[in-house]
Amino acid sequence: MFKTSHERIAAAIQGQWSERPPFALITSLYGARLTGCETQKYYRSSERYAEGQKAVVRLTDPDILTGPFALPLEAEAFGCELVFLSDNPPNIRKPAIRSIADVSALEPPDIDSAPSIVYMRESIRRLVQDLGHEKPICGVITSPVDLPALILGIDLWIETLISDEPLAQDLLAMTSGYFVSYANALFRDGASFLAIPSLFTHPSILFPDHVHRIILPTLHRAFKAVSGPIVFHHGGNPLVPYLQKYMDLPNVAGFALDHRDDLDRARSILGPGRLILGNLNGPTLSSLPLDRILGRVDGILENRADDLRFIFLTAAADIPFNTPVETLKAIAERIRSWQRKGQT
Amino acid sequence: MTLKNTQDHLLNAILSGSRKEAIAILDRWAGHCGYRQTISELLEPVLETIGTLWVSEKISLAAGYLAGKIAEDTLLKAHEHEQAVPEIRGPVVLGNVEDDYHSLGRKLVGIFLKTAGWRVIDLGNDVPSESFVDAAVKNEARVIAVSAMMFSTAKNIAGIRNELDRRGLHGRIKLAVGGAVFRIRPELVAEVGGDGTAVNAMATPALIDRLWREADVQNIP
Numbered sequence: 001m002f003k004t005s006h007e008r009i010a011a012a013i014q015g016q017w018s019e020r021p022p023f024a025l026i027t028s029l030y031g032a033r034l035t036g037c038e039t040q041k042y043y044r045s046s047e048r049y050a051e052g053q054k055a056v057v058r059l060t061d062p063d064i065l066t067g068p069f070a071l072p073l074e075a076e077a078f079g080c081e082l083v084f085l086s087d088n089p090p091n092i093r094k095p096a097i098r099s100i101a102d103v104s105a106l107e108p109p110d111i112d113s114a115p116s117i118v119y120m121r122e123s124i125r126r127l128v129q130d131l132g133h134e135k136p137i138c139g140v141i142t143s144p145v146d147l148p149a150l151i152l153g154i155d156l157w158i159e160t161l162i163s164d165e166p167l168a169q170d171l172l173a174m175t176s177g178y179f180v181s182y183a184n185a186l187f188r189d190g191a192s193f194l195a196i197p198s199l200f201t202h203p204s205i206l207f208p209d210h211v212h213r214i215i216l217p218t219l220h221r222a223f224k225a226v227s228g229p230i231v232f233h234h235g236g237n238p239l240v241p242y243l244q245k246y247m248d249l250p251n252v253a254g255f256a257l258d259h260r261d262d263l264d265r266a267r268s269i270l271g272p273g274r275l276i277l278g279n280l281n282g283p284t285l286s287s288l289p290l291d292r293i294l295g296r297v298d299g300i301l302e303n304r305a306d307d308l309r310f311i312f313l314t315a316a317a318d319i320p321f322n323t324p325v326e327t328l329k330a331i332a333e334r335i336r337s338w339q340r341k342g343q344t
Numbered sequence: 345m346t347l348k349n350t351q352d353h354l355l356n357a358i359l360s361g362s363r364k365e366a367i368a369i370l371d372r373w374a375g376h377c378g379y380r381q382t383i384s385e386l387l388e389p390v391l392e393t394i395g396t397l398w399v400s401e402k403i404s405l406a407a408g409y410l411a412g413k414i415a416e417d418t419l420l421k422a423h424e425h426e427q428a429v430p431e432i433r434g435p436v437v438l439g440n441v442e443d444d445y446h447s448l449g450r451k452l453v454g455i456f457l458k459t460a461g462w463r464v465i466d467l468g469n470d471v472p473s474e475s476f477v478d479a480a481v482k483n484e485a486r487v488i489a490v491s492a493m494m495f496s497t498a499k500n501i502a503g504i505r506n507e508l509d510r511r512g513l514h515g516r517i518k519l520a521v522g523g524a525v526f527r528i529r530p531e532l533v534a535e536v537g538g539d540g541t542a543v544n545a546m547a548t549p550a551l552i553d554r555l556w557r558e559a560d561v562q563n564i565p
Contacts (some may be wrong), residue, residue, distance in 0.1 A: 087496070
């Protein structure tokens with residue numbers, strides 16, 4: 001019987017038996033709801049963020065906590081304008097630049113002084129200081145190949161890749177340099193691992209030729225320079241059809257899968273050594289009946305009963321603000337009370 | 345080169361990401377018969393094929409984007425050469441729902457609607473429900489097409505439905521909804537009060553055409 005989340009996660013990493021899989025729910029946003037904190041304050045004050053996550057611990061007692069899941073804050077550090085919504089993480093109102101001609105003028109933010117980066121780093125440090133002895137803390141950061149889409153907007157990034165490949169390569173070199181600095185800073189701040197949502201690595205988004213020739217080599221170089229373990233997050237699209245392409249990326253300890261992904265298929269592709277995280281659909285928890293949600297929870301747990309390198313995680317974006325508290329509590333209780341067979 | 349061969353070359357050029365080649369093929373064809381005819385006999389069938397491939401997830405968003413930009417470019421040339429594709433239908437009011445700032449899908453929808461001959465009134469991002477309905481009433485549009493990328497913002501579409509119903513316009517002005525989230529959760533179309541959705545931007549003209557015909561214009565005051 002494992003007593004702490006650290007022990008349970010360590011067992012999963014090493015493929016050792018534990019009485020149940022570790023679990024985490026994507027409740028970065030939900031902490032604001034639990035503490036009644038306005039999102040504009042929550043995503044600006046690391047103190048308020050940490051208070052929110054402590055409330056999450058009191059409600060669900062997960063095995064992992066995450067730093068702010070608010071990738072647009074990174075885009076803000078590059079010059080994008082944000083909009084703060086009352087029940088969602090911040091979003092990008094205006095990209096940093098409007099035309100390809102301005103791309104070469106972009107500069108990476110200083111990770112020690114850019115306010116939104118400082119907020120993210122302080123949030124990690126606070127979580128590590130206040131809760132790190134109990135639980136691993138995960139930083140969530142933008143992939144260097146997704147950053148251009150945030151900074152420029154999706155259309156201008158696709159346009160740049162199609163019409164000016166050398167410029168696209170220059171931009172990726174810049175975002176990669178920033179990414180490596182920021183990722184390694186988060187490890188120095190105490191993060192146990194990093195989750196990296198990756199949408200613009202997907203052949204359903206970009207031309208496959210661009211993915212193979214430009215995107216994956218860029219990601220390979222960047223991940224290689226990161227000084228800790230990475231969880232490759234599906235980013236909103238099913239990952240299994242393309243999982244093979246990402247298997248050789250350095251430092252990737254596990255893959256967080258989409259709710260539509262087949263976990264058995266994922267395991268057969270990945271082999272026994274990698275972590276699989278997934279795959280309850282988080283954004284739907286506010287609208288589905290509880291018995292249906294718990295049925296899905298049971299299904300996932302039974303499906304992965306013999307998979308010692310499995311971590312139960314909600315897929316996709318944050319669990320919605322208006323999800324009933326009872327729903328999250330019931331999910332957490334159902335996972336905690338589930339018993340893996342095979343050892344006493 | 346036959347029309348079928350040229351269509352195949354154009355399709356391959358777009359799917360391989362070669363904009364220059366695609367534009368050169370269209371320009372060469374237009375040199376013989378003009379841009380308007382090029383759009384109808386060469387470009388539109390290719391767009392239809394791309395739309396089918398997109399639905400079956402055999403091509404990327406980037407290919408859809410490139411197809412849209414090439415269509416826009418060709419449409420512009422048709423206008424420049426005074427062979428404009430006449431706006432024979434519409435107007436359609438288009439916009440991203442309140443709080444939504446993901447403009448790519450909306451822009452592509454606008455391009456494909458214009459290519460199909462629709463007049464489009466594009467209200468942009470983050471449009472309040474009242475503004476959609478005001479614009480539709482003012483311009484006598486029978487369809488409002490609203491885009492939302494995420495679940496959290498898609499829920500705001502219900503505000504447009506409520507506003508239409510509140511003004512007694514239910515059935516008279518149809519509500520088309522679209523965006524990535526509706527592909528993942530088709531049941532959301534009914535939940536937010538939509539009258540229909542399209543699987544991608546290229547399929548939107550057919551949807552708008554259907555909704556336009558279904559709109560009950562008999563009882564408009």
